[in-house]
Amino acid sequence: MNFTASNVPTHDQLRAAPKVVLHEHLDGGLRPQTLIEIADAIGHTLPTTDPKALADWFYDAANSGTLERYLETFAHTVAVMQTADHCYRIAAEAAQDLAADGVVYAELRYAPEQQLLGGMSLSEVVEATLAGFEAGERLAADFGHRIKVRTLLCGMRHTDRALEIAKLAVEFRDKGVVGFDIAGGEIGNPPERHLEAFEFLRRESMQFTIHAGESVGVESIWGAVNVCGASRIGHGIKIMEDIKFGTTDQLGRVAEYLRDRRIALEVAPSSNLQTGGAGSIATHPINELYRLGFNVTVNNDNRLMSRTHTSREFALLVENFGWDWSDVRRCTENAMEAAFLHYPDRVAILDEVIRPAYAALESVHPE
Template identity: 65%
Template structure:
């Protein structure tokens, strides 16, 4: 069945922008406005590869299109360079909340690594406080513009460094001030999740949820370590779980790890455009999210880095919907999956579904 046969009524990008969406995987330092980077760089004398915002945006997208996660990550040197003061962090966070809200995102969990923003002497607490002030301002300004959004913060520890316990403790200390979870990020190859097992065990003792980047640049061992050794609540990316699914006599046969992840409803934070850029997928059309969705995995659609992928959550949904012939029912399923996988408390999830998500999609049926 072709996409056109399955979904004869085309859902446009503009249609999807109007839909309430939930975002689980978005990096603060990967979503800056190009003109903001230029202004902040000028203020501190940081040299950029391009100075005009449009040219700079193109440079980021082209540089990220290398097919290598390692080269993709190099682009963050410029965004992190301009995020070293409390004012800069507050501005970037505020603009992120406003940009997502304008795209129809009603709840987002945005992640960043506080340890990467201390070059000018900010303490870890000061970094978190500046970002939280920015999110609060962004939520307020978005509401004044007619777009309601709530931001939950995930604190990342860099997986190639040795500060994961320190960042885990930071997350727990700020859990009642907007921080809802923890993650490890950075180069996956050679840096298995188990390297930070002590931090994950601490978070378990403190009843603090966490996700783990796994199954992007590395394969099944990384996913197994994240799930079975470290006990993650969600998987950042996880697209390589497809390596545990075989075609046997014309039917898809799941391996034990794939079965476990599906059966335990461990959510996959899939990022189609980013996965193509880093070589985790060949194309959006062959990405695998449609296949995983049909098999019953808890799939979700995410942006990863909006600047590097020149994307929005609405665009990601539109690309995937077009590639897989999705209609409103399929899009609703992804949004509901994301709500269920958030690190919100259960009553907040129920309220978000009943008051915002379900009424919109019911009107489309």
């Protein structure tokens, strides 16, 4: 990092810069007004029907400091994602909202098994959501914001449907689904519990990431990578427990393996504060991990619960750690290179969109 006044991006400049999101939950990014309208239509009771007050409620409720309490807020968002029309609308709006923030590629994840209460099948959930993303891409382009959205399907780690959802992901590969994940409470639900699903995905050459090291320590990350074979880790900030800091920083075997294998860490700073991963942005481990050469990417996790967006996440890192354009560019390129999109498509976005834009930004704001 080379921190000078001339090359420190502002929030508005960050918003205009191309960005990549690898870790975002569809059911964690609804517009409050949309949530209110659908809840009213289906008879679901919300804490409030005022959009600003509802947004405040989600943010405050998610600030409990534990992942378990944080996850309880999803009861309201999942409740309004039970019909094809509603899935379509929510997906289309998510694509537009990310595009308006300058995101040019996004992988949004969700758990189809949670969206069956209205009578849809698993396949119908996926079909409606993929159609919504396509519509959102078109509508965003009409406003001059180009984005490509792809999907990860999640199995819930506390249920026994991971293999079924993994097979669903393979069924929809090359139709918009590019990978798989397990989500939900990490404590008491190690990734190895779903090893059969991950072995199936490896046999089918399907890529996957695993939530690990968010609220459980290094053993969760070890299981996700060394046992299950994840090529990316959702959050992963507990890897700090495997690093001894001093005159010479010493990485333990798991940390060293993650760094050397370039396994991408899908870090979501604001979300991590809410679930107890750090006490403040200033003490968040992302900067140390980045400094030590880990393959760090910057993500939202849940825009509604964290009241955030990608530009804001980068702005927080600029303000607290003195990140400049080169750091924003590097993390953006890290994310694009680690995406589950086919290699030629990744290269095209890097060479045609991301690198030219940052070359222009860095020439305007030289070090």
